[in-house]
Amino acid sequence: MYKLLIRPLLFLLDAETAHHFSFTAIKTLSRLGFGPLFRKIWMIKDPRLEREVFGLKFSNPVGLAAGFDKDARLYNELSNFGFGFVEIGTLTPKPQEGNPKKRLFRLLDDQGIINRMGFNNKGVFEAVEQLKKEHRVLIGGNIGKNKVTSNENAIKDYLICFEALFDHVDYFVVNVSSPNTPGLRELQDKEPLTHLLKKLKRQNGKQAKKTSQKEKPILLKIAPDLSDDQLMDIISIVEDTKIDGVIATNTTISREGLKSHLIMTEEKGGLSGKPLTNRSTEVIRFLAEKSNKAFPIIGVGGIHSPEDALEKINAGADLIQLYTGFVYEGPALVKNINKTILERS
Numbered sequence: 001m002y003k004l005l006i007r008p009l010l011f012l013l014d015a016e017t018a019h020h021f022s023f024t025a026i027k028t029l030s031r032l033g034f035g036p037l038f039r040k041i042w043m044i045k046d047p048r049l050e051r052e053v054f055g056l057k058f059s060n061p062v063g064l065a066a067g068f069d070k071d072a073r074l075y076n077e078l079s080n081f082g083f084g085f086v087e088i089g090t091l092t093p094k095p096q097e098g099n100p101k102k103r104l105f106r107l108l109d110d111q112g113i114i115n116r117m118g119f120n121n122k123g124v125f126e127a128v129e130q131l132k133k134e135h136r137v138l139i140g141g142n143i144g145k146n147k148v149t150s151n152e153n154a155i156k157d158y159l160i161c162f163e164a165l166f167d168h169v170d171y172f173v174v175n176v177s178s179p180n181t182p183g184l185r186e187l188q189d190k191e192p193l194t195h196l197l198k199k200l201k202r203q204n205g206k207q208a209k210k211t212s213q214k215e216k217p218i219l220l221k222i223a224p225d226l227s228d229d230q231l232m233d234i235i236s237i238v239e240d241t242k243i244d245g246v247i248a249t250n251t252t253i254s255r256e257g258l259k260s261h262l263i264m265t266e267e268k269g270g271l272s273g274k275p276l277t278n279r280s281t282e283v284i285r286f287l288a289e290k291s292n293k294a295f296p297i298i299g300v301g302g303i304h305s306p307e308d309a310l311e312k313i314n315a316g317a318d319l320i321q322l323y324t325g326f327v328y329e330g331p332a333l334v335k336n337i338n339k340t341i342l343e344r345s
């Protein structure tokens, strides 16, 4: 139904308009009481799908990646599509518009998307208000810095977001890998990254003590464009700072092997979807092998089929996430991945 009817209609619209339209449609249908029906169609409940990772219990290993529900407006409704967790954000301390439109492009011949959204979001404090609702799913809080904040002052932005979200999310993701905030990816370098993560770890301890809660798992989200040496650095940084895991990967700046027209492929921004599948799996395998599986990995990048998901899991991913595959394949993808995991377990 999605690929035959809904996707062709959505793809008639400009990509960002289609995103907003889908958002409103999901919200409206949920308000009209379709939530239980959606859950009945798409959600699989089976103890064999449950995973315990970084101290959290996931009902299944398939999550919605960051960027879809940036402002935490629809996490419960989105969980009706069968996701085991939903990552909100990237959030920044102050609201920001993001880059000028047009900034989201479908590469149909490659089953990809190029985006240069630029962390458009209503700010972390608005998200906190949204997160005061009951949570029917585990929620990750993906945090970043405002465009106007220099890299020297970036730590302050991450700390503001961390502090604000502490009581409202189940795990944190430190995003230093978006290609759409100028200079952000420089924070992946060993020295600034170690410094940033150590500060967040310290804040984690302080806030846990203050609120008599456990510390929240902190994960680092990395780019697929890092060299082997840089990935080795990431492994030693994770071990040194004792953060809880890595999300591999964000979108790529590479444009290798694309079939779509140059007009599309030359758009600036991060590329996601099918063209990213193999590279992100390679990064997962590298991290898992070279670290001797010393920390959990969430695998994301170009999962468009159950086989893509299993490849990531076999490469060393403990959990997986989707974004572009969800746009191209629809909610049935979540169910099919979970079904296949059950069949092969």
Ligand SMILES: Cc1cc2nc3c(=O)[nH]c(=O)nc-3n(C[C@H](O)[C@H](O)[C@H](O)COP(=O)(O)O)c2cc1C
Pocket: 065, 066, 067, 068, 070, 089, 090, 104, 113, 115, 117, 119, 142, 175, 178, 221, 249, 250, 251, 271, 272, 273, 274, 276, 300, 301, 302, 303, 321, 322, 323, 324, 325
């Ligand atoms: C339109 C769009 C917006 C995104 N926004 C964010 C974001 O705000 N923060 C983030 O960490 N990743 C963001 N991502 C990256 C995704 O979370 C994911 O890492 C990437 O797209 C690869 O997965 P996919 O091939 O399944 O889409 C975005 C991706 C897309 C397509």
